Structure formats: structure tokens, C-alpha cells
Amino acid sequence: MILNNSPVTQHRFQDIEFFLKRDDKLHSQFSGNKARKFKQLLNIENPEITTIIGYGSAQANSLYSLASLACIKGWQLEFYVDHIPNWLKEKPIGNYRGALDLGAKVIAVSELSLEPIHPKDFIETIRKPSNDCIRVPEGGRFSMAEFGVRELGEEILHWTKYESGQDFVVALPSGTGTTSLYLNKVLKPHGINVVTCPCVGGADYLTEQFNELDENSHPEILTLKDKHHFGRLYQEDYVIWKQLLEDTYVEFDLLYDPMMWRCLLEHKHYFEGKTLIYVHQGGILGNESMLPRYQRKWDQAH
Template sequence: MKLANSPVTQHVFEEIPFYLKRDDLLHSQFSGNKARKLMSLLQHDDPNITHLIGYGSPQANSLLSLAALAAIKGWQLEFYVDRIPDWLKARPIGNYRGALDLGAKVIAMSDICAEPIHPEAFIKKHRQDAHHLLVPEGGRSPIAEAGVKTLADEIVEWARFNQDKPIVVALPSGTGTTALYLNKHLNQHGIEVMTCPCVGGKNYLTTQFNDLNEANHPKVLSRSQKHHFGKLYEADYRVWQSLLEQTHIEFDLLYDPLMWRCLLEWYPKNVDKQLLYIHQGGVLGNESMLPRYQRKFD
């Protein structure tokens, strides 16, 4: 399977003209930035591997992507989380439901360990051998570079025919892995990459960049108000609604609204730039986020 050449569409949002790289359309289940970061594992042909091992949140985008990858490769996914809320067990929704439908085993540490232990520590102690392939949380690993370079190559090819103005590529960041490797492979072509920290602040994101041993970092936009990951903000919800109404495309509720709020401040001073936004998928997570927002703000 070759996941590549997602389409680029043209839109306007709040008088900002932009192009949209539709990585959400790479594959019906294995799409977005996680697919790019995990793409090299599609060519991983070690016959000893029987299990794919991951960890994080029971509603993480990475859970669904890993489940899809495991299904494609014929592996069993074991995904470790701190706990699974009783309501989610009773009525699976979002990425958790999607992963279960693909045959993933989502394992709560609270169900298998009497003493508190971080999933990563448990995995390294009990599930690290020749039959188990471990993927770090969020795909923050050098294995991500090959797939992200493929994305960069597609952008460079597209830019050859669409460079009326200097191109700036924008995308939000969790660990920042995609933005970092995009910057590495686009910077040499004169294409700027910028991002915003959605999980922590700018210092947190810089630490994530440094951990991957890359000296050249993308530009980081941030807002003066502190933004807590996973917290419900009415401004995020309204931006998400407006994006849907004006572009007729559904974006991720967890990451994209903050990036667009940063872009709304950035663009008036950069009208001479041509914006290319990377749609990184993750919309199945809206199945759990949207009811929370609607209960609070509708």
C-alpha cells in the first residue's frame, strides 16, 4: 500500500485565502499526520513481529491510526492507557470505538496493576521483545521522518506550479514531530513551516524538538492567553463551527481551532504570503468532543 499524493483544495476563511493539503483523505482509516509518521512501518517486514504496542489516551488519534496499521499488517495492537472511564466502556465512541472495531486491545493499567505504573514503564518491562514493535506516544520518533519527507516532497512538487507568493505551511502540534521534519525538508526549498503548541507551551514544544536532535526548528506561533490541552474553550468551538460553515470541511476540534486562532492574528501582517494548511485528520475524535462542547456552549 502506498499512501501519498493527497489532494490540495482552495478555500477562504475569514477573508484568509488558503490552500488545504487534504491528508485526511489518504485512507479511510489510516490517514492524517499519524499515517505519515507511521508510514515507514508499512514496509516493516520482520516476520517475527506479531504485536504492535502503543500507549496514550483512550481517545488519542494515534490509537485509531495504530489500530488501522495493525489491521493492514495483520498484527495485534495492544494499546495501554492509565484508565478507561466506565461510561466509555459502556458506550464506546470516537477513536476508542473505531480502534475496537478494528480489533485493537485497549488495556487500562488500573485493571492489570495493583500499584500505579506508567504505561511506558510497564511496556518496557513486560512487552519489549522480538515479537513486539513499540511505537512511542504520538509517533514522536525518528521513524516518522520518512513518511513526513514524502509529504514534504509532495508539497515541493505542488509549489512548483503554485508559487505566486512565498509559501508558508501551517499545522498545529502535539509533540511537534510532523512540523519539525517538514521544516527540515522544506526549509532548503525556501518554504517556511510554522506551528503552534497545543499540548504545552512554547518551551514544551522546543524541548520536544530538541529531543529529536534537530537544530533547525519551525516557527512557533502562540497566543498570550494560556491554553490548556483538552479544556473546552468557546472561542475554539466557534472557530471550528465557522471553518465548517465557510469551507464545508470538518476539522479536528482538539488541535485545529487553536492553530486557526493563531493564524487569524498572524495573517493581517503577512498578506504577502501564500498559506498552505495541512489537514491532519483526527475528525473521528470529534465524535466524543462535540457533545461536550454542545452541552456546554449550545
């Protein structure tokens, strides 16, 4: 399976002209940020492997991506979560629905243990995976992610050779920061800066995530003036998401991309005289659950 060479399209949003690396177009199911991070798993040719094990939330992008990967490889996905809300069980939606449709087993540890236990600890102490299993850390924060992200970086470098004479900067939001860190490792030596924003925690948290992957050179971190809590609904995020869709005719992820674009607009001076390349994060299936929450809160109020 070939998962590379996603197209690059040109757009304008407000007064920012940019190129968009369309990693949402890599594959109908296995695409975006997680496809890059999990790509090396596709190359595993070990007949003993039957199961892939991950953990996170019931609406994590990684859940759907790992379910897609397992389906492609003929493996069983076991994905451990703290809990699954009753409403979601009754009416599956978003990444959870997509993963179930692909045959994933989504397992709530709160229903299996009398004492509170983190899904990671449950896997290690109770599930105890054998040699026929592959374990993937939450969000794909592991060194194996470098393989696919390096390919992404090399694609960007190849594309920039045909756009000579420009000072490029690459932008993408961060959860664990794995993609931005390894992308910076590829692009920085060629004079292309990578900028990101901390969607899950603050700048200090993101720096800690970078340090755990033992890389000395880090992307530049942009932050908003006001604190931004992961998963909370912000009207500014919704407005910018709708404006992006209207201006570019491209649907972006509702959880990560709006914060990155707010940072880009807040720090516009950083891009003066530079050409922006934005990496699409995929994760569009997650909008199936996020968008109704935004619509209920703001659209129906008017």
C-alpha cells in the same frame, strides 16, 4: 499500499485565502498526521512481527491510527492507557470505539497494577515486549516518523512548482511537534517556512520536544495571548471550528486545529504577501467524542 499525493483544495476563511493539503483523504481509515508518521511501519516485511505496542490516552488519534495500521498488516495492537472511564466502556465512542472495531486491545494499567505506574513504564518493566513486537512511542515522536513526513514535504514542494511566483508558508498544529519539525527540515532549504503552535504545552515544552529529536532548525512557533490548556473546552475553539466548517465545507479536528486557526488569525500580519498552505491533520473520528461535549456546554444553553 500507496499513501501519498493527497489532494490540495483552495478556500477562504474570514479574510485569509489558503490552500488545504487534504491528508484526511489519504485512506478511509489510515489517514492524517499519524498516517504520515507511521508510514514506514507499513514497509516492514518481517514475518516474526505479530504485535505492535503503543500507549497514550483512550481517545488518542494514535490509538485509532495504530489500530488501522495493525489491521492492514495483520498484527495485533496492544495499546496501554492509564485508565478507561466506565462510561466509555459501557458506550464506546470516538477513537476508542474505532480501535475496538478494528480488533485492538486497549489495556488499562491501573487495573493490572496495585501501584500507580505510567503506561510506558508498564510496557518496559512488566509487559517486556519480545522480538516479535514493535514499540511505538506516544504520539509517534520517533525518528522513524521522518520517512512519511518527508514524503509529505516532497508532495508540497512538487505542488508549489505549479504555483510559481508565490511566497509560501505552511501551517499545522503540534502535539509532540514531530511532523512540523521534519516538515520544516524538508521545506526550509527551499525557502518555505513552517509555522506551528503548541497544543499540548507551551512554547518552551514544544522546543524541548524538538530538541529531543536532535534537529537544529525548528519551525516558527505561534502562540495565543491567553494560555490554552490541552483538552479543555474553549468556546472560541468551538466557534472557529463551526465557522471553518460553514465557510470551507471541510470538517477539521476539534482538538488541535481550532487553536492553530486562532493563532493564524491573531498573527495575520505574518502572512501578508504570503500564500498559506494548511495541512489537514485528520483525526476526525475524535470529533465523535469531543463534539457532544461542546454541544452540551454551549448549544443547549441557547
